[in-house]
Amino acid sequence: MLQGLYERTMQLADHRHALWWLAAVSFIESSFFPIPPDVLMIPMILARPSRAWLIALVALVSSVLGGLLGYAIGAFAFESIGQPILMSMGKADAMAEFNTRFNDFGFWAVLxxxxTPFPYKVITIMSGWTSMPLGTFVATSILARALRFFIVAALLWKFGPPVREFIEKRLGLMFTLFMIFLIGGFVVVKYL
Incomplete structure (x- = not known):
């Protein structure tokens, strides 16, 4: 089923309203859709490299707005559905401690x-659920999504089709390693 959804999403890149489809996919991916916007971005940029920055901008704005929907789901739907379940299981105290710890590292979690390939939708919902300050959430989301989408756009704009396989197979790993080194550097500086 997921493969069919992936292929259908890829077909949208050739649609005459591809930018609108990219906006829709970027928006819903930030709160519940399983296919990342890169699936549309890559073929769209390869087809029209002169629009790389516009395509990245559409993905960025739509993704951050979709992240706000995810935040709202966490802030409002969690209270009515998730919390009663946790209380009936005797887990309310554990969740309160998790809530505090998540917000201690919230900036880094969102970034x-x-x-990285970690599902952004999970963090958007958790951010709302834990009442992360909305300004922190939005600013970090803008930074993180801009890094991701504009780096993909820049690589495709500069190198074209030869870099496609690298982006599809290894860019997520490169982002993950970069974040590990960045966070590790802050930890080293803090404790040395």
């Missing part, structure tokens, strides 16, 4: 999820 890491925004640029």
């Amino acid at each position: 890491v999820a925004g640029v």
Whole structure:
């Protein structure tokens, strides 16, 4: 089923309203859709490299707006559905401790999820659920999604089709390694 959804999403890149489809996919991917916007971005940029920056901008704006929907789901739907279930299981105290710890590292959680293959939608919902300050969430989402989408756009704009396989297979790993080194550097500086 997921493969069929992936292929249908890829077909949207050739649609005459591809930018609108990219906006829709970027928006819903940030809160519940399983296919990342890169699936549309890559063929769209390869087909029209002169529009690379516009395509990245559409993905960025739509993704951050979709992240706000995910935040709202976490902030409002979690209270009515998730919390009663946790209380009936005797897990309310554990979740309160998790809530505090998540917000201690919230900036990093949003940044890491925004640029790595980790599902961004999970962090958007958790950010709302844990009442992360909305300004922090939005600013970090903009930074993270801009890094991800504009780096993909820049690589495709500069190198074209030869870099496609690298982006599809290894860019997520490169972002993950970068974030590990970045966070590790801050930890080293803090404790040395």
